Amino acid sequence: MRLHSTAGSGSPWGMDDSTPKTASPNAPGTDPKAIPGAVVTPLGQTIYLAADGFLDDLVAELGDVASVDGRLVYVDGPARPAAWAQNIWYDPVRIDFPSIKGGAKALRGIQRNWALWSQRHHRRAALIQENLPHVSAKPVVFPSPLPTAPLGSWTLIDESTIIAAAHCSSPFRNGEVTFVENRTAPPNRAYLKLWEALTLFGEQPGPGDRCLDLGACPGGWTWVLHELGASVVSVDKAPLDPAIAALPRVEIRQESAFGLKPATVGPVDWLCCDVICYPTRLLRLVKEWMDSGLAKRFVCTLKFQAETDHETARAFAEIPGGRVLHLHHNKHELTWIWPAK
Ligand SMILES: C[S@@+](CC[C@H](N)C(=O)[O-])C[C@H]1O[C@@H](n2cnc3c(N)ncnc32)[C@H](O)[C@@H]1O
Numbered sequence: 001m002r003l004h005s006t007a008g009s010g011s012p013w014g015m016d017d018s019t020p021k022t023a024s025p026n027a028p029g030t031d032p033k034a035i036p037g038a039v040v041t042p043l044g045q046t047i048y049l050a051a052d053g054f055l056d057d058l059v060a061e062l063g064d065v066a067s068v069d070g071r072l073v074y075v076d077g078p079a080r081p082a083a084w085a086q087n088i089w090y091d092p093v094r095i096d097f098p099s100i101k102g103g104a105k106a107l108r109g110i111q112r113n114w115a116l117w118s119q120r121h122h123r124r125a126a127l128i129q130e131n132l133p134h135v136s137a138k139p140v141v142f143p144s145p146l147p148t149a150p151l152g153s154w155t156l157i158d159e160s161t162i163i164a165a166a167h168c169s170s171p172f173r174n175g176e177v178t179f180v181e182n183r184t185a186p187p188n189r190a191y192l193k194l195w196e197a198l199t200l201f202g203e204q205p206g207p208g209d210r211c212l213d214l215g216a217c218p219g220g221w222t223w224v225l226h227e228l229g230a231s232v233v234s235v236d237k238a239p240l241d242p243a244i245a246a247l248p249r250v251e252i253r254q255e256s257a258f259g260l261k262p263a264t265v266g267p268v269d270w271l272c273c274d275v276i277c278y279p280t281r282l283l284r285l286v287k288e289w290m291d292s293g294l295a296k297r298f299v300c301t302l303k304f305q306a307e308t309d310h311e312t313a314r315a316f317a318e319i320p321g322g323r324v325l326h327l328h329h330n331k332h333e334l335t336w337i338w339p340a341k
Pocket of ligand 1: 190
């Protein structure tokens with residue numbers, strides 16, 4: 001069942017309202033702190049912003065949820081990895097404030113840069129945000145390094161209460177990474193997924209690197225890898241787009257990715273896989289390549305059909321040194337990156 005909790009509606013967690021629950025007043029580190037004109041109280045919780053359309057997957061992944069408010073999921077205790085979270089708000093606080101200017105002043109008193117997650121009292125929230133330093137929402141030109149400036153997130157839960165976190169998992173506003181798109185060269189929009197994965201990876205293939213692109217057709221990922229200067233072995237049962245097939249450093253192998261033995265390919269700096277297949281099959285393929293020791297890095301898409309295979313997603317997450325995440329450009333998919341920084 002998909003759960004849709006909205007402000008004012010009954011909570012699916014049996015709570016009376018959708019107002020986030022604060023931690024027990026006796027919990028460690030939750031003493032209120034007065035900053036001029038406002039009272040700041042640590043929640044003793046972590047807040048997870050669900051990827052758009054995947055709230056139920058996030059809740060299933062997290063398990064013991066304290067409350068759900070729109071796409072914000074409140075969980076007691078410190079943060080843990082959550083693939084279906086688009087952003088994680090670390091150590092959030094509740095700010096009781098008297099006025100629009102007072103709310104903005106309280107946020108500024110904590111740190112400079114803030115992204116609004118607006119789910120109610122939109123006008124009032126926008127006025128508070130207008131009283132904060134401007135944060136650029138410009139699309140990223142790929143390749144670009146990850147932004148380094150801390151970016152907090154905040155939301156208004158009623159007219160005089162803010163929930164805010166100075167530290168979040170994503171350096172992008174609400175975890176939304178957008179790019180200056182190339183609407184002419186790539187044959188489809190799948191290239192945006194790889195742009196996002198490589199941006200978050202903090203590292204890209206370059207000249208001299210050898211990449212394996214499994215499930216390459218029509219060629220969006222192959223185009224990305226080639227454009228970065230790497231050579232690419234492109235594998236698919238279907239033919240590549242002719243413009244991609246004609247690129248100088250692209251070697252085409254029109255066959256199944258699952259029949260391909262690592263030893264017949266040789267060492268690769270990057271193994272990228274966007275094959276449509278069951279996640280369990282992808283896991284077997286990844287293990288074969290990891291056991292071979294021939295692939296240095298992986299970027300793989302786990303694709304789900306009607307039901308999410310949480311068990312296999314967990315198995316990927318448990319591979320030491322890797323990271324499973326739902327990219328802003330993922331659909332009902334997750335991306336596994338290894339090794340992750
Ligand atoms: C989502 S598309 C990949 C898009 C590609 N990453 C791009 O950027 O253009 C999935 C691809 O998986 C391929 N595929 C499905 N089964 C395969 C298999 N056993 N071996 C290789 N490719 C396969 C399909 O032919 C299809 O082209």
